[in-house]
Amino acid sequence: MSRVLTIARLTVLEASRRKLLLALAVLTVVVIVLTSWGFSRLPTMKDVTPAEVRLAASQLTILVAFMFSGVLALGSTLVAAPSIASDIESGIALAILPRPIRRSELLMGKWLGLAVLVAVYAALSGLLEMFGIWLGTSYLPPNPVAALAFVAAEGIVLMSLALLLSTRLAPMTGGVIALVLFFVAWIGGIALAIGQAFANDTIINIGVGSRLLIPTDGLWHGAIFYLEPSEVLAAARAAGRARAGNPFFAESPLPFAYLAWVAAWLLAVLGLANWSFARRDL
Amino acid sequence: MEAADAASLAVHTQDLAKRYGKTVALSGLTMSVRRAEVFGFLGPNGAGKTTAVKLLVGLALPTAGEGWVLGAPIGDLSTRRHLGYLPELFRYQGWMKAREVLGLHCELSGMARSEWQKEIAIALDLVGLTDRADDKVEGFSKGMQQRLGLGVALLGRPELVLLDEPTSALDPVGRHDVREIIRQLKARGTAVFLNSHLLSEVEQVCDRLAVVDHGRVIATGTMAQILGQDGAVRVRVTGLSPVSRAGLQGYGNLEDEGEWLTFRGLAAERVPDLVGEIVRQGGRVYAVEPRHETLEDRFLQLLKDQQA
Numbered sequence: 040m041s042r043v044l045t046i047a048r049l050t051v052l053e054a055s056r057r058k059l060l061l062a063l064a065v066l067t068v069v070v071i072v073l074t075s076w077g078f079s080r081l082p083t084m085k086d087v088t089p090a091e092v093r094l095a096a097s098q099l100t101i102l103v104a105f106m107f108s109g110v111l112a113l114g115s116t117l118v119a120a121p122s123i124a125s126d127i128e129s130g131i132a133l134a135i136l137p138r139p140i141r142r143s144e145l146l147m148g149k150w151l152g153l154a155v156l157v158a159v160y161a162a163l164s165g166l167l168e169m170f171g172i173w174l175g176t177s178y179l180p181p182n183p184v185a186a187l188a189f190v191a192a193e194g195i196v197l198m199s200l201a202l203l204l205s206t207r208l209a210p211m212t213g214g215v216i217a218l219v220l221f222f223v224a225w226i227g228g229i230a231l232a233i234g235q236a237f238a239n240d241t242i243i244n245i246g247v248g249s250r251l252l253i254p255t256d257g258l259w260h261g262a263i264f265y266l267e268p269s270e271v272l273a274a275a276r277a278a279g280r281a282r283a284g285n286p287f288f289a290e291s292p293l294p295f296a297y298l299a300w301v302a303a304w305l306l307a308v309l310g311l312a313n314w315s316f317a318r319r320d321l
Numbered sequence: 322m323e324a325a326d327a328a329s330l331a332v333h334t335q336d337l338a339k340r341y342g343k344t345v346a347l348s349g350l351t352m353s354v355r356r357a358e359v360f361g362f363l364g365p366n367g368a369g370k371t372t373a374v375k376l377l378v379g380l381a382l383p384t385a386g387e388g389w390v391l392g393a394p395i396g397d398l399s400t401r402r403h404l405g406y407l408p409e410l411f412r413y414q415g416w417m418k419a420r421e422v423l424g425l426h427c428e429l430s431g432m433a434r435s436e437w438q439k440e441i442a443i444a445l446d447l448v449g450l451t452d453r454a455d456d457k458v459e460g461f462s463k464g465m466q467q468r469l470g471l472g473v474a475l476l477g478r479p480e481l482v483l484l485d486e487p488t489s490a491l492d493p494v495g496r497h498d499v500r501e502i503i504r505q506l507k508a509r510g511t512a513v514f515l516n517s518h519l520l521s522e523v524e525q526v527c528d529r530l531a532v533v534d535h536g537r538v539i540a541t542g543t544m545a546q547i548l549g550q551d552g553a554v555r556v557r558v559t560g561l562s563p564v565s566r567a568g569l570q571g572y573g574n575l576e577d578e579g580e581w582l583t584f585r586g587l588a589a590e591r592v593p594d595l596v597g598e599i600v601r602q603g604g605r606v607y608a609v610e611p612r613h614e615t616l617e618d619r620f621l622q623l624l625k626d627q628q629a
Contacts, residue, residue, distance in 0.1 A: 045428055049414075056416040130411030134473065137378035138429040139401040320341070320381040 042140045046148020047155065054118070054156055063114070067164045074103055075171025082176060094271065096178035100169075101266050101287045104190060107164055108259055111194035112221055115157050119201035120214030122149050127321055128209075136321065143313045150202055150309065154195050161191035182265035189262035189293075192301070193255050197221055199305055200253070203312040206319060220253045228256035229286050236280045254301045261298075263289040328392030331356045331481045331512035332377060337386035338536075339372050346372040348536040349386065354529075356480070357510040359503055361527035363517060363620065369536040370516045371409050374485050377514070378406050391480055402430055405474035409485040409516070412466065415459030419450055419469050422458060426473045436477075444472035447502060463490040471502065482506060485516040500526050524616045532623050539627050548619050553585045553612035554592055558604045565602035569595070583612060585622070 054060050078099065081092045123146065126132040136142060165187035173179050180186060197217060204213030231246020233239075250257040267275075267289065275288055332354035339347040347369040354360040364370050375381040377388060379396035393400040413422045423444055427437040445451045448468040453461070461469065467490045474482055484503075488496040503526045506513050517523050523530055524544065531541040540547055553573075557580050566582070569575060572595045573584035584595065592609065599606055 042429060045425075049425065053414065053416060130408060131414060133380060133408040134406075134411045134413060134426075134470070135429065136380060137401055137404060137406040138426060139398050139431055140429050141398065318382070321375065 042144045043148040043151060046140075046145055047152035050122070050149050050152025051156060054152075059118070060156075063160065067160075067167075070106075071164070071168050071171050074168065075175055077175075078172045079175030090270075092176055093178050093268065096172060096176040097180065097266070097268050097271055098287070100172055100178070100180055101263055103168060103172075104165070104186065104262060104266055105259075105287065107161070107168065108190045108193055108262065111157060111161055111190060112197045112255065113218065114160075115153060115194045115198035116201045116214055116217045116221070118156075119149075119153055119198040120205050120217060121210030122153070122202060123205040123316060124208060124210045124213060127319075132321055142316050146202070146206070146313055146316050147309070150199065150312075153198050153202070157194040157198060158191045161187050161194060165190065180266040181268060186262045186265035189258050189265070193258040193262070196253075196258060196301065196305060197255050199308045199312070203308050203315065206312050206316040221255050224249050224253035224256040225259075225286065227253075228260065232285065232288075250297075251300065251304075254297075254304055257293065257297060258301065260289040261293040263287060264292045328389075329356070330354060330389070330392075331358075332360075332388070332390055332514060334373075334377075334388040335386055337373070337376060337388050338384050339369075339376060339381060340384045345536055347376070350533070350536070350538060352531050352538055352541060354481075354512055354514055356512050357507065358528045359507050359513040359515060359526050361515050361517060361523035361530035362533060363520070363523050363530055363616075364533035365518060365624065368533045370518075370533060371485055372536075373533070374406075374483050374514070374516055378404060378483060402477070403480040405476065405479035405482040407467075407470045407474040407482075407484045407487050409489070411470060413458045413469060413473075416457065418455050418457055419445070419461070419472075420454040422469060423473060423476060426476055430477050432477050440476050444475050447475060447505075448472040449498065464492060464495055467491055468495065468498075471499065475502070475506070478509075479511060481512045481514065483514040483516070486518070487515070488517075488519065488522060496522065520616045520620055532620060534624055534627050540623050544616070548616065553583055554587050554595070555608075555610050555612045556582045556584070556595070556599065556606060557608040558582060558599055558606050561599065561602055561604040565604065568602065569598065572598070580607075 078096060081087065081095055081099075082089075123132070126135075132145070136145065165183065169179060169183045200220065201213055201217040204216055207213075208216070227246050227249025229246075230242050231250060234242030234244075234246050272290070275285075276290065330353050332352070334350050334352055337347060337350040338345075350369070350373055362370055362373065372381065376383050377390055377395055379401070383395070388395040390397070391400050391403055417425070420441060423441040424437055427440055428434075432440065441454075442451075445454050448471050450465065450468055450472060453465065458466065458469065467487065471484070471487060474484065488499050491499065500522065503513050503515065507526075507528075513526075515523065515527060527544065529541070529543050530547060531538045532547070533539065559580060566575075566577060569582070569584075572591065573587035576583040576585070587595065589611075596606055596609060
């Protein structure tokens with residue numbers, strides 16, 4: 040376990056020394072300041088009612104959360120896809136692995152380090168953004184912590200997939216595949232919503248299939264639910280088919296069975312990554 | 322060989338083989354490296370030298386055969402604490418300082434934290450990088466990276482050090498330093514497995530060597546054994562007809578260079594007979610000298626024999 044922690048610490052240190060954390064922090068603060076200023080303008084608009092401000096703020100919060108989840112997903116893919124592959128290409132792995140460290144310890148150390156980075160980024164940026172929104176509009180989503188947990192989980196799921204691909208594929212190839220799958224899953228989620236609205240079993244099956252195979256969009260919908268105030272939920276439910284296919288709406292929280300599936304999916308992907316890396320000739 | 326017998330050796334392999342798809346990288350490698358000896362593993366590019374070392378340190382998995390390192394089956398985790406390895410093509414984390422790279426390897430090898438500082442100082446001193454200890458590795462030249470790699474391989478007083486082409490990026494001073502380090506390692510009882518295609522390097526430091534080609538050992542033994550297997554004599558002679566020259570083939574593998582004839586594989590006691598035969602054939606002998614065979618000659622001859 041200590042060697043897993045050594046590699047995890049090394050992974051975080053590398054992100055810090057390579058100025059990745061600094062660049063992310065600066066850009067994130069800029070985005071938060073700008074969006075918070077935008078939110079603070081909402082109550083000052085002409086003839087706007089507090090209910091309208093709350094509605095607009097809730098929808099814009101979901102959009103901002105989508106942007107952050109996108110940054111997190113793309114960022115974690117870009118960092119995870121080369122993590123093992125480039126260590127092999129450059130020869131860093133050749134120098135480290137003859138030490139008394141299992142390949143699984145190296146892999147899980149990398150995973151842990153990246154997971155910590157994803158979780159800390161999601162927590163800090165999310166809470167800071169929510170605070171900025173609250174300052175400008177007095178609006179807070181119903182359960183920001185749960186929403187941020189789902190956003191972080193989405194990033195960790197995609198990062199784990201990229202890490203698995205990284206054990207066999209070149210950094211570029213693994214990264215592109217992970218990103219394509221991420222967007223395919225997003226479209227699959229929209230297909231699912233449309234299929235449900237029109238009760239079309241084929242489209243529903245395709246949507247469910249994509250949500251099971253790549254759970255990123257499923258987790259994103261888990262996050263959305265905790266960002267929706269009750270009046271928004273009620274209005275959307277009343278709208279019926281009119282809201283079909285809206286990728287920024289979730290009617291219900293994720294069922295426990297789906298959360299269990301995501302946990303099993305994650306374990307399977309990490310198991311496969313370890314199996315694949317252990318059998319690779321370096 | 323049983324595992325118990327293998328324990329007395331630094332390295333022992335039995336029919337170790339590695340195949341990458343259809344390419345055979347190593348076919349049936351059987352060899353032994355004793356403890357506290359410097360063992361040269363010599364072969365042309367693509368002979369399977371790096372593959373053999375990668376199998377020994379667990380970076381690649383054998384497709385057949387067995388191997389033991391310091392008495393444990395290859396890949397054994399706890400044994401790796403006593404191994405030092407310098408890969409042929411490698412890089413360290415460029416964003417780290419040399420001292421940090423060494424610290425990381427101390428940590429990964431399970432060394433007690435109280436020993437790190439001393440071990441790092443010794444390694445830096447040994448490879449001449451004390452002045453650059455706090456510089457980032459990304460600013461290092463190839464030769465300095467190789468020195469650092471050597472320092473990493475020597476951390477924690479390993480019982481076996483595997484060096485894969487350790488001087489490939491070094492200048493003559495660096496090569497000399499590496500030879501001195503290898504001699505020091507031997508003096509303190511460390512076995513050294515030196516993978517190289519640089520014959521002079523092997524000739525100067527190795528106690529024993531194996532010559533490998535196309536993934537198999539074609540000769541093994543001490544330097545004297547390898548060189549002594551094939552005596553050679555050079556004779557300067559005039560007045561021999563082509564037919565007479567051809568008739569001398571029976572005395573050894575003949576190389577005809579005009580006035581100079583070289584007979585390989587000729588035992589010393591047959592030299593007077595050869596001279597007598599040349600004179601009987603009408604030849605005039607000006608010089609007869611034993612040909613001192615260098616490792617390069619022997620190496621090339623072994624490869625030629627192998628191809629034949």
